[in-house]
Amino acid sequence: IKSANTKALGVKFLSSQKRIISMNELLLQLYQNKFAACRDTAQQLLKNQSDNDALYLILAATTHRQKKTAKALQELKEFAAVRPDSIAIQFAIVQLELINGQDYTAAIESLTRFLKTLPEKEQHRPGYVALLVWLYDQAGLGEKGVDLLSEAGAVWAKDNKGSESGTALPLTLLRQTAAFKLRSHRYKDAAKDYEELVRADPSDPASIAGLIMAYSEFEPTLAEKYGASLPEMKNVMALDVEALERVVPGLKREYVSAENTGGATLGGGRRPLGPGSRPRRTGARRLRKRQPL
Numbered sequence: 001i002k003s004a005n006t007k008a009l010g011v012k013f014l015s016s017q018k019r020i021i022s023m024n025e026l027l028l029q030l031y032q033n034k035f036a037a038c039r040d041t042a043q044q045l046l047k048n049q050s051d052n053d054a055l056y057l058i059l060a061a062t063t064h065r066q067k068k069t070a071k072a073l074q075e076l077k078e079f080a081a082v083r084p085d086s087i088a089i090q091f092a093i094v095q096l097e098l099i100n101g102q103d104y105t106a107a108i109e110s111l112t113r114f115l116k117t118l119p120e121k122e123q124h125r126p127g128y129v130a131l132l133v134w135l136y137d138q139a140g141l142g143e144k145g146v147d148l149l150s151e152a153g154a155v156w157a158k159d160n161k162g163s164e165s166g167t168a169l170p171l172t173l174l175r176q177t178a179a180f181k182l183r184s185h186r187y188k189d190a191a192k193d194y195e196e197l198v199r200a201d202p203s204d205p206a207s208i209a210g211l212i213m214a215y216s217e218f219e220p221t222l223a224e225k226y227g228a229s230l231p232e233m234k235n236v237m238a239l240d241v242e243a244l245e246r247v248v249p250g251l252k253r254e255y256v257s258a259e260n261t262g263g264a265t266l267g268g269g270r271r272p273l274g275p276g277s278r279p280r281r282t283g284a285r286r287l288r289k290r291q292p293l
Contacts, residue, residue, distance in 0.1 A: 019049070026058055035062040053088040060092065069100045090114040094131075104139035111135065121159075124152040126173060133180065142184035149177045171200060178210055187217040198226075 022045055029038035039062050042055045049055060056079040063072035073096045080089050090110070097107040111132055115123045122128075129152045136145035156173060178193035194211035197204065208226055215223035 019052075023054060026055075030058060030061060030065070033065070035066060038062050051083075053083060053086045056083065056086070056089055057092055060096075064096065069096060072096060073100060084117065102138075104135055108132070108135045108139060108141075120155065124155040130176075137180075137183075142180075146181055146184050146186055146189070149180060153177065171197065175207070178214075182210060182214055185217075187214045190214040191219075 022041075026038055026041055026045075029035075029041065039059060042059050042062075045052070046055050056076070060072045060076045060079070063075055073093065076089055076093045076096060080086065080093060083089055093110050094107045097103045097110060111128075115128060115132070129148060133145040133148055136142065136148065153173075156170070174193055174197055178190050178197065181187075181190035181193060191211060191214035194207055194214055197207035198211055201207065212223045212226050215226065
């Protein structure tokens with residue numbers, strides 16, 4: 001980096017290349033914990049690169065790496081006022097709010113405030129919706145997450161008209177929505193989504209299983225009906241269940257009663273182990289307790 005910054009080589013680089021070299025120098029200073037030099041360089045670069053969001057993030061990173069997360073968060077909010085359209089800065093704010101005491105409520109407020117500044121179509125991009133739903137889930141606000149999914153579904157349905165699947169949402173999004181509703185105990189709403197998935201692909205076992213789980217909570221008869229349509233398991237290895245039951249984890253084989261194996265007991269007629277009974281001590285353990293002659 002030092003050689004690249006010399007005047008002899010500097011005139012040979014394009015402006016884009018110089019920008020990359022400057023960023024590499026900044027990152028090197030950051031990871032070498034040269035925070036003062038890093039901040040000075042970043043502030044100098046901002047005079048000519050005020051649209052470079054990475055510089056704002058590096059300034060906040062120097063503060064955060066000095067274990068001043070609250071101050072770094074305040075800096076980012078000030079940068080967001082200068083660059084209100086910066087997705088990188090907004091998401092960095094959300095990330096630091098989660099780091100700073102797992103403040104899900106503050107993260108939800110910051111993300112919601114930013115999304116409201118975007119056009120409606122942009123507000124409901126799957127990535128944004130997924131993050132906000134996850135935050136609602138972590139904050140114990142599952143109902144709001146489901147409401148957001150329903151709202152986003154109406155927007156996605158407009159963009160998905162005429163799709164070959166015949167569903168209001170893309171199948172991948174519909175699966176995620178149905179699964180979230182199932183986790184949120186909104187079984188009837190989840191059943192409706194799984195019904196759409198089953199209509200789109202009647203042979204999909206995952207959708208049928210989800211539908212059965214939803215129906216089992218409020219319509220057991222329908223759950224049994226769909227349960228009969230699940231495909232049988234194939235290529236299942238033959239298992240000796242009795243042999244598996246004889247293997248007691250944590251005990252030696254000599255402690256397992258041969259009565260269960262259909263033969264004489266091991267160890268000269270040792271009595272079988274019953275539920276809750278403890279294995280008898282071996283002779284070796286008894287010998288260790290004897291006093292020397």
